[in-house]
Amino acid sequence: MADSNKTATLTFGDTTIDLPMMSPSVGPDVIDISKLYGKAGVFTHDPGFTSTSSCVSTITYIDGEQGELLHRGYPIDQLAEKSHYLEVCYLLLYGELPTATELEDFEYRVTRHTMVHEQMMNFFRGFRRDAHPMAVMVGVVGAMSAFYHDSTDISDPWQREVASIRLIAKMPTIAAMAYKYTIGQPFEYPRNDLDYASNFLRMCFAVPAEDYQVDPILSRAMDRIFTLHADHEQNASTSTVRLASSSGANPFASIAAGIACLWGPAHGGANQACLEMLREIGTVDRIPEFIARAKDKNDPFRLMGFGHRVYKNFDPRAKVMKKSADEVLDLLGIDNNPTLQVAKELEKQALNDPYFAEKKLFPNVDFYSGIILEAMGFPTSMFTPIFALSRTIGWVSQWKEMISDPGLKIGRPRQLYTGETRRDYVDVENR
Ligand code: ACO
Numbered sequence: 126m127a128d129s130n131k132t133a134t135l136t137f138g139d140t141t142i143d144l145p146m147m148s149p150s151v152g153p154d155v156i157d158i159s160k161l162y163g164k165a166g167v168f169t170h171d172p173g174f175t176s177t178s179s180c181v182s183t184i185t186y187i188d189g190e191q192g193e194l195l196h197r198g199y200p201i202d203q204l205a206e207k208s209h210y211l212e213v214c215y216l217l218l219y220g221e222l223p224t225a226t227e228l229e230d231f232e233y234r235v236t237r238h239t240m241v242h243e244q245m246m247n248f249f250r251g252f253r254r255d256a257h258p259m260a261v262m263v264g265v266v267g268a269m270s271a272f273y274h275d276s277t278d279i280s281d282p283w284q285r286e287v288a289s290i291r292l293i294a295k296m297p298t299i300a301a302m303a304y305k306y307t308i309g310q311p312f313e314y315p316r317n318d319l320d321y322a323s324n325f326l327r328m329c330f331a332v333p334a335e336d337y338q339v340d341p342i343l344s345r346a347m348d349r350i351f352t353l354h355a356d357h358e359q360n361a362s363t364s365t366v367r368l369a370s371s372s373g374a375n376p377f378a379s380i381a382a383g384i385a386c387l388w389g390p391a392h393g394g395a396n397q398a399c400l401e402m403l404r405e406i407g408t409v410d411r412i413p414e415f416i417a418r419a420k421d422k423n424d425p426f427r428l429m430g431f432g433h434r435v436y437k438n439f440d441p442r443a444k445v446m447k448k449s450a451d452e453v454l455d456l457l458g459i460d461n462n463p464t465l466q467v468a469k470e471l472e473k474q475a476l477n478d479p480y481f482a483e484k485k486l487f488p489n490v491d492f493y494s495g496i497i498l499e500a501m502g503f504p505t506s507m508f509t510p511i512f513a514l515s516r517t518i519g520w521v522s523q524w525k526e527m528i529s530d531p532g533l534k535i536g537r538p539r540q541l542y543t544g545e546t547r548r549d550y551v552d553v554e555n556r
């Protein structure tokens with residue numbers, strides 16, 4: 126993959142060195158600086174990794190300028206329209222769309238792993254009832270390594286495969302249990318006769334006292350939310366999973382690290398933060414005040430659900446999500462909901478404001494997903510757990526790709542040290 130025809134020349138002081146360049150199948154060329162310190166005794170400095178490729182990957186490609194997202198080459202809008210979540214899981218994990226038999230076999234394997242170890246119920250009961258479901262998920266997913274010892278040996282490809290299937294299959298069960306626990310309702314066991322999304326909706330909203338029928342439009346919308354969040358290249362939580370597992374940590378511990386990272390409001394927590402912001406704005410007449418705050422350099426307030434580190438054009442997932450939001454709200458007949466009215470007007474005003482246009486700040490996927498999830502009846506605290514369960518396939522696929530790489534190295538960034546230089550210890554009585 127290193128392209129021998131191209132090199133980059135770096136000159137500083139009296140030193141000039143040639144650095145090899147690598148060409149991706151699509152996207153900008155990459156300067157390979159892995160030998161830079163050895164050859165020239167300097168590091169590069171790139172906080173936030175805005176200009177640094179951390180790995181070679183064949184899974185997902187994003188063109189932020191064009192607003193394009195491809196999984197194994199397939200555009201996300203085509204996958205969201207024509208495919209479904211478990212098929213996209215197969216694609217991300219194994220690299221190709223499955224044949225009908227492969228898909229049936231994959232769905233069978235996932236479906237047969239949806240239950241969690243019965244002893245895990247006790248683990249849930251150790252949490253306070255008012256715990257945030259993400260706090261519960263970080264704990265419970267990390268604890269899976271204590272329940273499934275037979276899939277923690279990462280050097281064994283079979284165990285890696287079993288761990289992958291277990292994570293994809295059990296994450297909806299764990300997220301639904303975290304929800305049921307916080308509202309004080311009994312856990313609902315998974316039902317293997319339902320598809321992945323319908324099963325999740327049922328585990329969240331059914332109660333033993335009455336029948337529960339999943340509406341196919343809501344199930345389709347749920348599946349689309351899962352699909353649109355399935356993977357997103359080397360984002361913060363995926364990089365966290367890669368870094369954590371580069372030490373050889375087991376997959377459950379590594380995915381728990383990814384969940385912890387996703388929780389932050391600049392990442393997966395943005396959908397919850399966005400809905401809370403819409404409620405705080407409250408009425409359409411207050412929108413200009415909040416837009417003014419978002420533009421004020423002296424105010425830390427940002428419009429949640431706007432902007433993206435990579436997309437400097439419309440987030441392609443947001444387009445599909447917006448359409449889905451319209452369908453769900455239409456079905457549920459709640460188009461005059463005040464939060465929704467604020468959302469629609471905020472979107473319009475921000476898109477017409479030169480500040481947002483110049484900085485290329487567009488609504489991201491979280492702006493619309495929160496609206497759909499609220500309409501479905503999920504509390505805001507469940508928004509990020511739903512993102513976590515959807516992204517599990519991305520984390521698992523990226524983890525599997527990394528572990529299978531014979532050139533795997535433990536991740537170890539360097540630093541630009543600006544602290545004290547060497548000095549001698551002073552006894553406490555002399556300070
Ligand atoms: N509202 C107002 N101004 C913003 C916003 C926003 N939402 N986002 C960025 N800006 C401004 C910044 O103030 C900055 O202005 P400056 O150049 O005058 O200093 C400029 O746009 C660039 O912002 P950065 O923070 O440098 O952009 P970065 O790419 O690092 O940040 C991020 C991306 C974190 C997503 C940011 O846009 C943000 O905080 N958005 C709100 C949170 C959010 O919606 N996150 C969801 C991300 S999508 C996901 O995780 C699925």
